Amino acid sequence: MEMIVQTQTARFETVALESGAVLSSVEVAYETYGELNGARSNAILILHAFSGDAHAAGVGAESGKPGWWDSMVGPGKAFDTESYFVICSNVLGGCQGTTGPQSMNPQTGAPYAMTFPVITIADMVRVQKMLIDALGIGQLLAVAGGSMGGMQALQWAASYPEMTRAVIPIATTARHSAQQIAFNEVARQSIMADPDWNGGDYYSGKPPARGLAIARMVGHITYMSDESMREKFGRRLREKKKFGFDFSVDFEVESYLRYRGSQFVGRFDANSYLYITKAEDYFDLLSTPSFAPETASVRFLVISFTSDWLYPSYQSQEIVRVLRRRNLEVAYCDLQSNYGHDAFLVDVAEQTDVMRGFLTSTYKEKPAVAARV
Amino acid sequence: MEMIVQTQTARFETVALESGAVLSSVEVAYETYGELNGARSNAILILHAFSGDAHAAGVGAESGKPGWWDSMVGPGKAFDTESYFVICSNVLGGCQGTTGPQSMNPQTGAPYAMTFPVITIADMVRVQKMLIDALGIGQLLAVAGGSMGGMQALQWAASYPEMTRAVIPIATTARHSAQQIAFNEVARQSIMADPDWNGGDYYSGKPPARGLAIARMVGHITYMSDESMREKFGRRLREKKKFGFDFSVDFEVESYLRYRGSQFVGRFDANSYLYITKAEDYFDLLSTPSFAPETASVRFLVISFTSDWLYPSYQSQEIVRVLRRRNLEVAYCDLQSNYGHDAFLVDVAEQTDVMRGFLTSTYKEKPAVAARV
Numbered sequence: 001m002e003m004i005v006q007t008q009t010a011r012f013e014t015v016a017l018e019s020g021a022v023l024s025s026v027e028v029a030y031e032t033y034g035e036l037n038g039a040r041s042n043a044i045l046i047l048h049a050f051s052g053d054a055h056a057a058g059v060g061a062e063s064g065k066p067g068w069w070d071s072m073v074g075p076g077k078a079f080d081t082e083s084y085f086v087i088c089s090n091v092l093g094g095c096q097g098t099t100g101p102q103s104m105n106p107q108t109g110a111p112y113a114m115t116f117p118v119i120t121i122a123d124m125v126r127v128q129k130m131l132i133d134a135l136g137i138g139q140l141l142a143v144a145g146g147s148m149g150g151m152q153a154l155q156w157a158a159s160y161p162e163m164t165r166a167v168i169p170i171a172t173t174a175r176h177s178a179q180q181i182a183f184n185e186v187a188r189q190s191i192m193a194d195p196d197w198n199g200g201d202y203y204s205g206k207p208p209a210r211g212l213a214i215a216r217m218v219g220h221i222t223y224m225s226d227e228s229m230r231e232k233f234g235r236r237l238r239e240k241k242k243f244g245f246d247f248s249v250d251f252e253v254e255s256y257l258r259y260r261g262s263q264f265v266g267r268f269d270a271n272s273y274l275y276i277t278k279a280e281d282y283f284d285l286l287s288t289p290s291f292a293p294e295t296a297s298v299r300f301l302v303i304s305f306t307s308d309w310l311y312p313s314y315q316s317q318e319i320v321r322v323l324r325r326r327n328l329e330v331a332y333c334d335l336q337s338n339y340g341h342d343a344f345l346v347d348v349a350e351q352t353d354v355m356r357g358f359l360t361s362t363y364k365e366k367p368a369v370a371a372r373v
Numbered sequence: 374m375e376m377i378v379q380t381q382t383a384r385f386e387t388v389a390l391e392s393g394a395v396l397s398s399v400e401v402a403y404e405t406y407g408e409l410n411g412a413r414s415n416a417i418l419i420l421h422a423f424s425g426d427a428h429a430a431g432v433g434a435e436s437g438k439p440g441w442w443d444s445m446v447g448p449g450k451a452f453d454t455e456s457y458f459v460i461c462s463n464v465l466g467g468c469q470g471t472t473g474p475q476s477m478n479p480q481t482g483a484p485y486a487m488t489f490p491v492i493t494i495a496d497m498v499r500v501q502k503m504l505i506d507a508l509g510i511g512q513l514l515a516v517a518g519g520s521m522g523g524m525q526a527l528q529w530a531a532s533y534p535e536m537t538r539a540v541i542p543i544a545t546t547a548r549h550s551a552q553q554i555a556f557n558e559v560a561r562q563s564i565m566a567d568p569d570w571n572g573g574d575y576y577s578g579k580p581p582a583r584g585l586a587i588a589r590m591v592g593h594i595t596y597m598s599d600e601s602m603r604e605k606f607g608r609r610l611r612e613k614k615k616f617g618f619d620f621s622v623d624f625e626v627e628s629y630l631r632y633r634g635s636q637f638v639g640r641f642d643a644n645s646y647l648y649i650t651k652a653e654d655y656f657d658l659l660s661t662p663s664f665a666p667e668t669a670s671v672r673f674l675v676i677s678f679t680s681d682w683l684y685p686s687y688q689s690q691e692i693v694r695v696l697r698r699r700n701l702e703v704a705y706c707d708l709q710s711n712y713g714h715d716a717f718l719v720d721v722a723e724q725t726d727v728m729r730g731f732l733t734s735t736y737k738e739k740p741a742v743a744a745r746v
Contacts, residue, residue: 019618118618178602178626179594185627186590188620189634193583195568210566217559218591221552226685229551235657243655245392245491247561247647251654253551254558261562274620281624282616284608309682312599 003058003074003081005031005067007097010131015092017126021117025106028131029054029097030089033073034081036137042363043137044079045128045164046088047145047152049344050219050276051268053096056088057081071348078348078355083363084141089131091124091152093276095269098127102203102269114200119275121148121283125155129163141363144168144355146344147311148276151283154319158288161296166362168355170303171344173315174291174322175284180310183222184277187215191270200271212270213261220260225307225340229253292323299329301358303351305343306336331358376431376447376454378404378440380470383504388465390499394490398479401504402427402470403462406446407454409510415736416510417452418501418537419461420518420525422717423592423649424641426469429461430454444721451721451728456736457514462504464497464525466649468642471500475576475642487573492648494521494656498528502536514736517541517728519717520684521649524656527692531661534669539735541728543676544717546688547664547695548657553683556595557650560588564643573644585643586634593633598680598713602626665696672702674731676724678716679709704731 010028017023031054036043046056046069057073059066067088073079079086090098093116101116108115132140143156143164150172157167173180191197194211202208224232233253237243240250249255285291292298300323304316313334323330335350337343344351383401390396404427409416419429419442430446432439440461446452452459463471466489474489481488505513516529516537523545530540546553564570567584575581597605606626610616613623622628658664665671673696677689686707696703708723710716717724 114620118616118620175608177599178606178608178624179597179599181608181624182590182594182602182626182630185624185630186587186594189590189631190563190587192620193587194566214559214563214566214587217555217562221555221559224552226550226552229555233551235548235551235554243491247487247491247565247651251551251554251558253555257555257558258562278620 004061005058006061007031007054010134012130015127017117017123018120019117026099028089028127031055033057033086034084036085040137043085043140045140045143046086047149049147049149054088054090078352092127093119095272101271101275111203118278120279121151121155122159125152125159129160140164142166142168146170147172148280154285157298158285158291161298164298166299168301171305171308171311171341173311174286174319176281181281184281186218188274188277190214191273208270209265212265216264217257217261222310223341225338227338228340292326292328294326302332304334307338308341310341377434378431379434380404380427383507385503388500390490390496391493392490399472401462401500404428406430406459407457409458413510416458416513418513418516419459420522422520422522427461427463451725465500466492468645474644474648484576491651493652494524494528495532498525498532502533513537515539515541519543520545521653527658530671531658531664534671537671539672541674544678544681544684544714546684547659547692549654554654557654559591561647561650563587564646581643582638585638589637590630590634595683596714598711600711601713665699665701667699675705677707680711681714683714
């Protein structure tokens with residue numbers, strides 16, 4: 001039976017940001033799956049990756065589309081909605097229902113565009129915490145997410161360690177390396193080099209479609225592994241038997257990238273791309289003293305994938321070492337996969353196994369710290 | 374003592390290309406270092422990488438700049454100009470003295486731009502062979518190059534195996550993988566997305582500087598390793614102590630990429646970028662029956678670098694397996710380096726060791742096949 005899901009919206013008067021700026025009239029798009037139990041002890045917050053949205057699972061009431069982690073969230077799945085109440089919200093700075101650069105600035109009546117304040121992963125998590133408060137949940141059973149979702153999960157252990165019993169960072173890092181910043185910078189430069197970007201003021205005209213498509217193409221290369229690209233495309237030619245000896249599409253991989261690039265333009269805002277990648281680059285928990293204090297009673301399940309070269313396993317192992325040094329409870333799985341960074345979205349079987357066991361044991365345990373409702 | 378070098382130019386009436394097209398009035402920029410011996414048996418052809426040029430060594434007579442492989446070519450160096458006569462030419466399709474898309478089409482009196490025929494690595498090598506013929510050299514002691522230079526070296530063993538006694542492919546592949554094609558395609562799309570590209574007709578106006586800079590930025594990420602980027606930049610901030618909370622440069626790695634991108638625009642032609650990357654993508658010696666025939670008397674030294682993820686070691690090992698299966702003489706070194714793909718340009722010590730021994734033993738041996746002068 002299909003689970004039809006309606007995206008909902010929460011509103012907050014003001015949100016104070018890490019930069020010192022204050023945003024007013026902030027909207028947050030979110031979805032929930034399953035039922036909150038009487039003790040309010042079964043809520044799990046799912047955190048989406050860079051280009052994700054609040055629609056993690058089920059079938060969208062209007063779009064008719066499955067959620068981005070539908071394989072992991074639902075009855076009998078890793079995040080079993082027969083046991084847990086699962087929440088997913090679009091991040092601050094996003095473009096899928098939560099306030100971001102394309103939103104109307106209530107002070108001016110025009111879209112923020114580049115007057116939107118620079119936000120951080122901590123700001124995203126602050127807004128999530130306001131949502132959890134508004135839903136009347138005093139303590140989460142777990143926060144979980146892959147890639148940038150994993151950064152948010154880790155940030156919960158820095159900002160509100162008492163508010164979650166478990167943290168599940170997947171295919172992520174405690175801070176971006178020079179190479180990761182470099183890939184993001186290329187994407188930003190590509191968008192800003194497009195004349196249609198127009199300093200960010202394009203909402204009444206056409207968006208910087210070419211620049212955004214290039215950015216997305218680079219992204220897609222980093223999401224796959226050398227091996228998964230070889231398996232999926234190899235050197236196969238597109239709709240012809242021989243080289244064209246021209247600059248039309250020769251290889252299937254070229255056609256795939258062009259398609260993914262152009263398709264992305266229809267669903268994502270270029271300015272959100274700038275702000276969200278900046279938040280990723282600023283993120284640095286290894287220099288954040290409040291991260292995972294020794295006194296925290298939160299437990300961790302850290303997952304990485306062997307072929308992920310965008311967020312390589314050594315970065316997850318760095319997280320594990322920091323947590324172990326602080327004597328915190330941490331389980332770590334480096335899962336074998338050929339899918340590269342995309343593995344957290346598509347390689348479901350093993351993730352489900354380790355997730356289910358970890359969540360069940362966390363749920364069964366008495367909370368070490370009483371929930372502050 | 375500095376070796377001052379003057380770039381020279383050879384001219385050929387016509388060059389027949391693999392596509393069937395014929396180019397007329399082809400110019401080839403080249404340099405030579407050292408002296409050709411009386412037996413004409415000490416000539417080594419050096420083949421440059423994607424954005425290289427004929428100026429491999431010494432100090433340019435006009436530019437005053439050292440050659441791109443000056444650390445490897447010169448008196449007492451790996452390619453010892455006290456023993457060998459070293460030649461390097463700019464590739465066909467290039468923009469540094471050899472005929473390419475920015476050259477004048479003698480039929481029209483205007484630059485070829487995108488009417489330049491699509492060329493292949495085999496076409497580049499054909500022109501090199503014409504140059505070697507013109508220099509009166511019947512057989513080369515060796516052909517050697519890194520990256521795309523390595524592809525050309527391998528192509529010599531397919532097109533003219535009897536014309537060289539040794540082939541030295543470094544940090545290269547017998548054919549591009551889907552990932553390598555993908556990176557090239559992103560670069561091409563980035564150039565072609567720049568309105569200033571104007572279908573390739575920009576020689577009387579301004580070049581597609583933004584698109585070309587983005588392409589080069591992506592390139593630079595792939596040339597370095599995750600580790601070498603961390604060592605060189607880490608998360609160091611540029612000229613400030615704190616995040617700017619804006620979109621100016623925060624990190625040193627951003628500043629480096631922007632500089633490298635913009636600096637490249639002054640010295641490279643965007644259309645050449647398109648044609649040369651296409652030649653790389655078409656290159657496929659594993660599907661070329663004439664590659665390294667069992668009857669060939671050529672010997673190989675294959676070199677890869679452990680941290681090179683753009684041309685990973687497994688691709689060199691693939692070359693070695695093919696050659697061994699054909700019972701050809703092949704030495705293989707996977708050199709330890711943190712420099713990524715750039716290692717062939719900067720990690721000189723070990724390369725010099727293996728190169729010197731290999732060249733000395735090749736030179737001392739009697740040619741198995743008499744040179745056909």
